[in-house]
Structures are given as C-alpha cells and as structure tokens.
Amino acid sequence: MLTAGDGRQILAMRIFTDSAPRGAIDPAHEVRGEAARVRDNLGGAGAVIAIASAKGGVGKSVIAVNIAAAIAMRGRKVxxxxxxxxxxxxxxxxxxxPPRGLPMVEGIEPLAGPHGIRVVSSEMIAGGEPPPISFLDDAGAETAVGDSAQEAGYRESIVxxxxxxxxxxxDVVIIDLAPGMDRLHQLAQIAPLGxxxxxxxxxxxxxxATRTLIRLAAKIGAPVAGLIENMSGFNCDGCRSVRPLMPEGNLAGLATEFGLPVLTRLPFDSRLAEASDRGVLxxxxxxxxxxxxxxxxxxxDIERKAALTRGATYSAA
Ligand SMILES: Nc1ncnc2c1ncn2[C@@H]1O[C@H](COP(=O)(O)OP(=O)(O)OP(=O)(O)O)[C@@H](O)[C@H]1O
Ligand SMILES: [Mg+2]
Incomplete structure (x- = not known):
C-alpha cells in the first residue's frame, strides 16, 4: 500500500527516469560510487570552485557568471x-x-555560452518551466522543503x-550553488572541490549565517578559499565617494576570526542588476x-591560483 511518503519517493524517482531515457546510461555508470563518477568526469578540469552562501540573494550567480566570463575573455577554458x-x-x-528538456544522457555536451563559456544548467534536466524539482506531488499537494526524497532528488540531479x-x-569549473548549508554539504560529498x-x-x-556555514565547511572538510563581501558600498551618480550600504566591518571581523581572506569587496552598482537581467555581461x-x-x-586571481594548483586544493594564500 502506498503512503504519502511513497508518493514523494515516486515523484523524486520520476524526475530521473523522465530525464534519462531507458537504456541511455551505461549500467556500469550506476554501479560506480557517485563521488568516483563525478571525480572521473571532472578529471580533465583544473580547479573546481564552488560559489556558495548561507543566505539567498547575496549575488552568487551574478558574481559566478561574471567571473566565468572574465576568465573566458582571457582565453581560458571555463x-x-x-x-x-x-x-x-x-x-x-x-x-x-534557457534550454528545454534535453535528455540528460551520458556524454551530453555543455551548452555553448558567450566567449566560449561552457554552460551546464539544471534546466537541461527537465526543461525551464516548471522548475526541475517540483514541490508539488502527484496529487498537487505541496511536499515539505527538506523532505528526504526531495533531498535525494537534488543530490542525484547534481550527480x-x-x-x-x-x-x-x-582550466576552471565554477559551480554556482543554491543558498544554504545543505547544498554545500551535498556538493562537497560528491565533487572534488578545489x-x-x-x-x-x-x-x-x-x-x-556565514559563520555557521564556515563551521560546517570545516566539519565536512570543504576547502574555503575565502569570502567575497558583496554590496559593500554604494557608488551613486554624483556622489563624491562610495557610501556605506550595509553595516561595515562585520564580514572583515568574521574573516579574521577564522583566518580567512576577504578576496574582494564589491560595491553595489545598479547597472549590474540591470545588465544581468538583459543578459549582458x-x-x-x-x-x-x-x-x-x-x-x-x-x-x-582565481584563474592564476587555479593554474598553480591544478587538481589540488585552491587556496587564497
Ligand atoms: N554588487 C551588486 N550591485 C548591484 N546589484 C547586485 C549586486 N550583486 C548582486 N546584485 C543583484 O542582486 C540580485 C541577486 O543576485 P543573484 O541572483 O546573483 O544572487 P544569488 O545569491 O545567486 O541568489 P540565490 O541565492 O537566489 O541564488 C540580482 O538582481 C543581481 O543582479
Ligand atoms: Mg543564484
């Protein structure tokens, strides 16, 4: 007899069977450990760098995209x-x-982005709309966020x-994560993070929240290379100097507390949000x-250190 929990399990299973046609995946692929499969596949990459945060909406994606573009504009493969x-x-x-519903089969090519950037997106798994993992079960009822089937589904999708x-x-692989500790934890378990x-x-x-994330990273052995302080000031038209936007000093204090570098402090510039909405780098x-x-x-800086530490842990030192 099926229970509500089973329904969610089925939902999670369906996500993968939908996206992977029967017979498309080498059975040996399923047998090897998740981490080994991912490590093998990323073997040709230099540093694998995750961009993570405790809180949402702090600028991970827009920073990740622009870092990738700047590295690619220097002729590197990213x-x-x-x-x-x-x-x-x-x-x-x-x-x-955004791509729609590409079958996620062995050997799928990344999408070709501007400046030769290779792009792999969760949209490739099940199309752009609705999101690849729905929070509605078969009966249309909401499932709880953090539900174990959802979590297993998330992890399997990333794998x-x-x-x-x-x-x-x-030269470099940049992984733009969703916010929160769970996401970093899951990624660190399966990917060879530099x-x-x-x-x-x-x-x-x-x-x-970032302090808690740093502690988690230490606990699970995820190598934190440093912090980016985003929206650290506001440089408005006509202002003579950069004005504070957020309380200052707290993140620098956190970095000192853990002996981590602040890699950069990025000011708020409204043209960034406008450009990213338009798809302009x-x-x-x-x-x-x-x-x-x-x-x-x-x-x-990232590219230089990634080159120096190819295959090893990227360190900001
Ligand atoms: N320094 C900045 N100046 C102006 N706008 C910014 C800045 N940093 C981020 N933004 C804008 O803030 C919004 C959120 O940024 P983004 O989507 O990159 O955050 P995120 O951390 O990836 O969010 P999520 O946690 O939902 O994935 C976007 O509109 C982005 O363009
Ligand atoms: Mg994001």
Whole structure:
C-alpha cells in the first residue's frame, strides 16, 4: 500500500527516469560510487570552485557568471554549472535562451555560452518551466522543503549533471550553488572541490549565517578559499565617494576570526542588476567601473591560483 511518503519517493524517482531515457546510461555508470563518477568526469578540469552562501540573494550567480566570463575573455577554458535546481538563472544572465528538456544522457555536451563559456544548467534536466524539482506531488499537494526524497532528488540531479556531461579539458569549473548549508554539504560529498568561495553581505544576520556555514565547511572538510563581501558600498551618480550600504566591518571581523581572506569587496552598482537581467555581461560592458575592475581582478586571481594548483586544493594564500 502506498503512503504519502511513497508518493514523494515516486515523484523524486520520476524526475530521473523522465530525464534519462531507458537504456541511455551505461549500467556500469550506476554501479560506480557517485563521488568516483563525478571525480572521473571532472578529471580533465583544473580547479573546481564552488560559489556558495548561507543566505539567498547575496549575488552568487551574478558574481559566478561574471567571473566565468572574465576568465573566458582571457582565453581560458571555463565551464559554469548552475546547480540551483529551483531557480536556475545562469543561462539568462549569460543572454542565452534557457534550454528545454534535453535528455540528460551520458556524454551530453555543455551548452555553448558567450566567449566560449561552457554552460551546464539544471534546466537541461527537465526543461525551464516548471522548475526541475517540483514541490508539488502527484496529487498537487505541496511536499515539505527538506523532505528526504526531495533531498535525494537534488543530490542525484547534481550527480547526473556532473557525471554525464562531457566537460573535456578545462582550466576552471565554477559551480554556482543554491543558498544554504545543505547544498554545500551535498556538493562537497560528491565533487572534488578545489575551493569554496563564500559570498555574503556584511549585515549582522548574513554574517552570523556565514559563520555557521564556515563551521560546517570545516566539519565536512570543504576547502574555503575565502569570502567575497558583496554590496559593500554604494557608488551613486554624483556622489563624491562610495557610501556605506550595509553595516561595515562585520564580514572583515568574521574573516579574521577564522583566518580567512576577504578576496574582494564589491560595491553595489545598479547597472549590474540591470545588465544581468538583459543578459549582458557586466565585465564586458562596464569593465572600467570600480565594480568591473574588482570582478576582473578577482577572476584573474582565481584563474592564476587555479593554474598553480591544478587538481589540488585552491587556496587564497
Ligand atoms: N554588487 C551588486 N550591485 C548591484 N546589484 C547586485 C549586486 N550583486 C548582486 N546584485 C543583484 O542582486 C540580485 C541577486 O543576485 P543573484 O541572483 O546573483 O544572487 P544569488 O545569491 O545567486 O541568489 P540565490 O541565492 O537566489 O541564488 C540580482 O538582481 C543581481 O543582479
Ligand atoms: Mg543564484
């Protein structure tokens, strides 16, 4: 007899069977361990870097996209993985048409993005709308967020994206995560992370949540390379100087507390939100602005250290 819980299990199963036609996947692929499959597949990549945060909406995706673009504009081979299953945004920020319902089969090619960026998005799993993992079960009732079948579904979807895609030889792979500890935890269990970059504001609440995320990362052995302080000031038209936007000093204090570097402090610039909504790359169009320069410098730094530490842990030191 089926229970409500079984229904959710079936929902999670269906997500994968829908996206993987029967017979399309080598059975041996299923037998090997998840982490081994992902590690094998990313073997040709230099550093694999995750962009994570405790709080949502702090700028992970827009930073990840612009870092990837700045690295690609320097002639390096870069892939970006949009690991946000519920609200993927990378393809739109790159000005690409979101893919719809591609079969996620062994050897699937990444999408071709601007400047040669290779793009892997959760949209490839089950199309753009509705989101790849629905929070409605078969009867249309809402399932609880954090439900174990949902979590298993999330993890399996990420494994599929990272193990079935033909990444090829790359200098850097950037993984843009959904917010929250669970997401980093799940990724760290399956992917050979060279570095985790945490994005936060400097508000007390964001910093408190980021502290918890740093502790979790230490506990699970995820290598935190440093922090990005986003929206650290506001440079308005006509202002003589950058004005504070968030309480200052809290994130710097957190970095000191854990001996981590603040990799960069990015100001608020309303053109960034406007550009990303239009699918225009800020580092391309506004390279000479303070924010553009900071993003490009950060990308250069990541690329340089990734090259030095190919295959090993990326460290900001
Ligand atoms: N420094 C900035 N200046 C202006 N706008 C910014 C800045 N950083 C982020 N934004 C804008 O804030 C919004 C949220 O950014 P983004 O989607 O990248 O956050 P996120 O952390 O990926 O969110 P989520 O947790 O939902 O994945 C976007 O509209 C983005 O363009
Ligand atoms: Mg995002």
């Amino acid at each position: 892939a970006i993985v949009d690991a946000d299953l519920n609200a993927p945004s990378v393809t739109r920020m790159l000005g690409m048409k 599929r994206m990272l193990s079935l895609t033909r990444f090829g030889a790359l 570095g985790v970059i945490l994005v936060s504001h400097s508000s007390e609440q964001a910093v408190a 800020f580092v391309h169009q506004y390279e000479e602005t303070p924010l553009g320069k900071s993003l490009v410098k950060l990308a250069q």
